[in-house]
Amino acid sequence: MGISTDKTELFRKLPSVDELLRRPEILSLSQREGQDVVTAATRGVLESMREAIAHGTLNPAAIDIALQSIAEVIERQVRHMVSYSLRPVINATGVVLHTNLGRAPLSETALDHMREIASGFSNLEFNVDSGERGKRDIHVDRLFSRLLQPYAGEQRGLSTIVVNNNAAAVMIALNTLAEGGEVIVSRGELVEIGGSFRVPDVMSKSQAVLREVGTTNRTRISDYENAINDRTRLLMRVHRSNFEIVGFTEQPSLDELVALGKKHNIPVLEDLGSGALFDLREIGIAEESGIGDSIRAGVSVVTYSGDKLLGGPQAGLISGDPELVAKIRKNPLFRALRVDKLIYAALEATLLSYIKRDFDAIPAVRMMRLSEQEIRMRAEKIVTALKDARVKAHLQDGKSVIGGGAAPGSTLPTTLVAIESEQHSASELANELRHAISPVIGRVEDDELLLDLRTVPPEQDDVLAAALKSLK
Ligand SMILES: *Cc1c(COP(=O)(O)O)cnc(C)c1O
DSSP states (O other): OOHHHHHHHHHHHSOOHHHHHHSHHHHHHHHHHOHHHHHHHHHHHHHHHHHHHHTTOSOHHHHHHHHHTHHHHHHHHHHHHHSOSSOOOEEOSSEEEOGGGTSSOOOHHHHHHHHHHHTSOOOTTEETTTTEEOOTTHHHHHHHHHHHHHHHOSSOOOEEEEESSHHHHHHHHHHHHHTTSEEEEEGGGOOBOSTTOBHHHHHHHTTOEEEEESOSSBOOHHHHHHHOOTTEEEEEEEOOOSOOOOSSOBOOOHHHHHHHHHHHTOOEEEEEETOOSSOGGGGTOOSOOOHHHHHHHTOSEEEEESSSTTOSSSOEEEEEOHHHHHHHHHSTHHHHHOOOHHHHHHHHHHHHHHHTTOGGGSHHHHHHHOOHHHHHHHHHHHHHHTTTSSSEEEEEEEEEEEETTBOTTOOEEEEEEEEEOSSSOHHHHHHHHHTSSSOEEOEEETTEEEEEGGGSOGGGHHHHHHHHHTOO
16 A cells, blocks of 8 residues: 555545535534635645645544544634734833834823714814815814914914825925925935835935935034025925934024025924924923924924824824915825824824823823833732732833934833743743733843833723733
């Protein structure tokens, strides 16, 4: 008897798809999860068994055991197929605005308002008073105006529009205000933000010509002035976001740039990036200016993200001179980059929290404002809960960072929970934690697993402690 005859025997032992689908446990699975998924999973499982036989990895001794558990394997496969790929995780990295972890969590009121607006019809573009067509912009423009007008002063008007993200905001602003013309930018600001947002590339895609001035470390106001010519459309300032230039450096202030723009009648566009609506000096961070600072300095148009320091949904905000903002609004690109009712609802609710000065309602802002003592008390509880666990935990002074391209040189003091194990390396522990039912993301430094509760909602402390207790 040759090997191929053995294999024929094994193939014969495999049930058919129909036979399997008629089994009571598979039938009830079909009723729960749908016939199509269960049939596909059954086919898939049989196919991989056939492959295993062909490759000789499923031998006569193993096949009977495999056949006994075939229904369970199919069920597991079905569960995988019908479960979400996008899942919540516990962010214990201490990076408040973590782009890979979805940036800002939304506030309760934002979630409630999104649900209310998305589950039915709304006045998104309908004026209930007049019964006529309305504009979606008004829902948040009125709130931005209220928040930012004090910085503009009574003489200047101010409008804000919303696009998909800040990359889109920069793109449409450049395309509207500088297509075919030159935009003057300092060489020290030609940054790459990550995720392929590079200032020179965005510039060329928006059909504007980049006019670099100065050097990487030093650019003077005279460099801008010398570059101005009759093709110049904009002076541009870009927030460096994820790096600092230190040492022998020079950069004109926003005030100087605005004064130069006024003198030559050229608008100033600022890509602020993160864009805070609360004063970061309150939490000891002096290096990061906010949206209000840009408006007060008199920039013509400023762009910023909705899901960074603002603490709202992904969006790109364009605030500034009403005439220029209206021009951007008329660009056909706006129709391609506009956002839907979910985003307006989340933004509206987030902005209302700022108007009420209820900063702690906005999760990202609350996390940044947490004191070291509050974090230490929670960290102590977790260490106490782990005293009989297999892993060892102790407290350690550390630093949280804001992330999202804000204040790259600043940190917030925190107390970390450091985890060690005799059997496993820190990266093995980190790996096991990522595979917990609620995946926990920590950071590994010097072969220690470090967890920062600043970015963990307090109501998840128990879940985190349970995941740590289950570590081997
Ligand atoms: C983050 C950032 C961007 C990109 O913003 P998205 O909202 O991610 O599109 C652009 N410019 C600067 C300066 C940034 O910090």
